[in-house]
Amino acid sequence: MSNNQALLDPNCQHCMMMPMCSEQAKEVCKHQQTPVVTHTHELKRREILYSYRDDFKCLFAVNYGALKTFHIDMNGQERIHQFYLPGEIIGLEAIHVGHHPYSAIALTSSSVCEIPFDNLTNFIAATPNLQKQLFNALSHRINVSHYVTASTAEQRLAGFLQDVCQRLHHHDATAAFELPMSRYDIGNYLGLAPETVSRLFTRFQQAALIQVQNKKIHIIDRNKLQWIAQEGMNA
Amino acid sequence: MSNNQALLDPNCQHCMMMPMCSEQAKEVCKHQQTPVVTHTHELKRREILYSYRDDFKCLFAVNYGALKTFHIDMNGQERIHQFYLPGEIIGLEAIHVGHHPYSAIALTSSSVCEIPFDNLTNFIAATPNLQKQLFNALSHRINVSHYVTASTAEQRLAGFLQDVCQRLHHHDATAAFELPMSRYDIGNYLGLAPETVSRLFTRFQQAALIQVQNKKIHIIDRNKLQWIAQEGMNA
DNA sequence: CGGTAGGTTGATTGAGATCAATGGCCGTGG
DNA sequence: CCACGGCCATTGATCTCAATCAACCTACCG
Numbered sequence: 061m062s063n064n065q066a067l068l069d070p071n072c073q074h075c076m077m078m079p080m081c082s083e084q085a086k087e088v089c090k091h092q093q094t095p096v097v098t099h100t101h102e103l104k105r106r107e108i109l110y111s112y113r114d115d116f117k118c119l120f121a122v123n124y125g126a127l128k129t130f131h132i133d134m135n136g137q138e139r140i141h142q143f144y145l146p147g148e149i150i151g152l153e154a155i156h157v158g159h160h161p162y163s164a165i166a167l168t169s170s171s172v173c174e175i176p177f178d179n180l181t182n183f184i185a186a187t188p189n190l191q192k193q194l195f196n197a198l199s200h201r202i203n204v205s206h207y208v209t210a211s212t213a214e215q216r217l218a219g220f221l222q223d224v225c226q227r228l229h230h231h232d233a234t235a236a237f238e239l240p241m242s243r244y245d246i247g248n249y250l251g252l253a254p255e256t257v258s259r260l261f262t263r264f265q266q267a268a269l270i271q272v273q274n275k276k277i278h279i280i281d282r283n284k285l286q287w288i289a290q291e292g293m294n295a
Numbered sequence: 296m297s298n299n300q301a302l303l304d305p306n307c308q309h310c311m312m313m314p315m316c317s318e319q320a321k322e323v324c325k326h327q328q329t330p331v332v333t334h335t336h337e338l339k340r341r342e343i344l345y346s347y348r349d350d351f352k353c354l355f356a357v358n359y360g361a362l363k364t365f366h367i368d369m370n371g372q373e374r375i376h377q378f379y380l381p382g383e384i385i386g387l388e389a390i391h392v393g394h395h396p397y398s399a400i401a402l403t404s405s406s407v408c409e410i411p412f413d414n415l416t417n418f419i420a421a422t423p424n425l426q427k428q429l430f431n432a433l434s435h436r437i438n439v440s441h442y443v444t445a446s447t448a449e450q451r452l453a454g455f456l457q458d459v460c461q462r463l464h465h466h467d468a469t470a471a472f473e474l475p476m477s478r479y480d481i482g483n484y485l486g487l488a489p490e491t492v493s494r495l496f497t498r499f500q501q502a503a504l505i506q507v508q509n510k511k512i513h514i515i516d517r518n519k520l521q522w523i524a525q526e527g528m529n530a
Numbered sequence: 531c532g533g534t535a536g537g538t539t540g541a542t543t544g545a546g547a548t549c550a551a552t553g554g555c556c557g558t559g560g
Numbered sequence: 561c562c563a564c565g566g567c568c569a570t571t572g573a574t575c576t577c578a579a580t581c582a583a584c585c586t587a588c589c590g
Contacts, residue, residue, distance in 0.1 A: 134525050155434035181430075185423045191416070198433035199390035208444055209486050211579095213546065243569065251444050253547050258570055274555085274569080290369050446547095448578065478537065488579050493538055509537080509587080 074147035074229055076197045077121045077175060079190055080183065096183050097121070097173045103166035109150070112163045116154035118174050122146045125170020126240035129153075129162035140249045142205070143167070143241060145227045149175075152201055167240045207289060208250055216250040217260045218289035221270065225279055235279045267293070309382035309464055311432045312356045312410060314425055315418065331418050332356070332408045338401035344385070347398045351389035353409050357381050360405020361475035363484075364388075364397035375484045377440070378402075378476060380462045384410075387436055402475045442524055443485055451485040452495045453524040456505065460514055470514045502528070 072078055080096040100123055103109060109120060112131055122144050129141040129150065141162045144150050150172065154160045184191045207219025228237050239246070243261075247254040261272045269285050271278035279285065307313055315331040335358055338344060344355060347366055357379050364376040364385065376397045379385050385407065389395045419426045442454020463472050474481070478496075482489040496507045504520050506513035514520065 152434055153437045156431035161438060181426065185426065188420045191420065191426065195416075195429070195433065196391035198430065198437070199387055199392075202388045202433070202436050203396060211486060242567090244567095251446060254568085255548085255570080256546060259546090262570075477535090489536085490538080490580085491578060494578090497538080 071122075071124050071146040075121050075123075075173075076147060076149055076193070077119075077173070079193050080175070080180065096179050097175055098179070100171050100173050103127075103170045103172065105166055105168055107166045109164040109166065109172060110160050112160060114160045116151065116158050116160055116177065118176050119152065119180065120150040120164075120172040120174055122148050122150065123171035123173055126167045127164050127170055127172070128167055128241065128245065129164045131162050138248060140245060143224075143245075143249065145224070145240075148227070149197055152198055167245070210289070212292050213250075213252050213256050213260060214263075214293045215289055215291075216252065217246070217257060217264070218269075218285050220246065220250060221277065221279065222282070222285055222289050225282070230279070233282045235282070237277055239275045239277055263293075306357075306359050306381040310356050310358075310408075311382060311384055311428070312354075312408070314428050315410070315415065331414050332410055333414070335406050335408050338362075338405045338407065340401055340403055342401045344399040344401065344407060345395050347395060349395045351386065351392070351394050351412065353411050354387065354415065355385040355399075355407040355409055357383050357385065358406035358408055361402040362399055362405055362407070363402055363476065363480065364399045366397050373483060375480060378459075378480075378484065380459070380475075383462070384432055387433055402480070445524070447527050448485075448487050448491050448495060449498075449528045450524055450526075451487065452481070452492060452499070453504075453520050455481065455485060456512065456514065457517070457520055457524050460517070465514070468517045470517070472512055474510045474512055498528075 072081065075081075077097070101109070101120075103125065109127060124146050126146075127144045127150060129144070130138050131141065133139055141153075144164075150164055151160065153162070155177070180194070184194060205223065207216050207223065210216045210219055224239065225235050225237065228235075230237065241249075243254040243257045246252075247257045250257070261270070264270045264285075265272050267284075269279075269281050269288070271280060307316065310316075312332070336344070336355075338360065344362060359381050361381075362379045362385060364379070365373050366376065368374050376388075379399075385399055386395065388397070390412070415429070419429060440458065442451050442458065445451045445454055459474065460470050460472065463470075465472065476484075478489040478492045481487075482492045485492070496505070499505045499520075500507050502519075504514075504516050504523070506515060
């Protein structure tokens, strides 16, 4: 798939790397003979994008689908580090060590744009006003996922739903979407047992905050969800 | 305190911003009339460096002492975001929003170098090989503090001690240092009650992993501490 | 010297983990 | 097409680790 085709994709609208795919950017690239986005990868569910300890050469921007990064601890247990939704950049944590500290795997059929990091830095050096863009992306990543350290399970899951909703660019009080990950994955990410996640979904549904049918989530009362994320359910 | 004086300080050896204070850097600065480190602030214990929502203009590098960033939630409860030890950079999370999302306060008598962000970006644009430095610093911050989401209290505290030890540049199997923060702060940061932190210190001491006397910590068996951080105490 | 914040230790409670059983969904192969 | 098997999800029963409540101690500061 070419760079141009990717630009036609509605998902590119929200991609942090979009400025690197602009007409202006492509002019610069043509000059340098080094495009920022070289090509895209199509991934099937459970297909590995890269593995723990692989050399860091490229960042990846999620075009569609969803991925997770994880590692396997000394007990053979999976520990999920982060989920990635369309428009988000995978691999930033590898910049300073030169290799990937986590493995990345597709949760659903997905497509990612490959961004060779050297091309990117060259490009940024040539267009300093875009340097800020990458700083912003990195700065942004420092702050994400507050809620995983929230005190109660309710707060964590409410925060998670809220976060996913936002990252899928649903801005209204009500929203419907499909969770790309299993209850096990959510639990793993939030430090909860999958059973607890399941029970909480039921409780949230009983409280008319959401409607759940398997992976389909319908957010009914987002304000209240936000409230719970910060205060807990009975506060 | 001048830039030169700061350079004489042994803490500067490990500062991520040291390249910005090099002779080469100062040459560039002289050219631009905009030094990277303008001056330093001396802070007393509990003195505020900046407050939540303050405009983001500067990063700060800890010269000596220690600080924490935090915010007060809707219940009036403090939530600690991060601790900062000598050589570390405060304020990176503000880059992409333009204002500080947390307040910063000194835990002990401290000194920080003020780094106006515009000066820094100008400087980096003028010396592209140092652009990488800031990318690295940001990338590094994405990965820190794993252990706060570890499953057991033991693992979290062991991970925390291990982390502090490393950030204070103790590389040996045994080490002694002073914790700059209270048990309440540690608990708050790790999502544990202060009583739990206290009990764990006692248990770690009984297991001959560490010696504790108030804030003075003596790491006796760092390997085992590392083990516990990953596997738990009885695994 | 008291006063106060911080630290330790003990007793009790509770949220969430774990164990266990069941049901639904989907992909695979006969 | 249906049947089987595996994975995922839900629900219930029990247990456990850490929170909470409470008392007391200690260090530091005016």
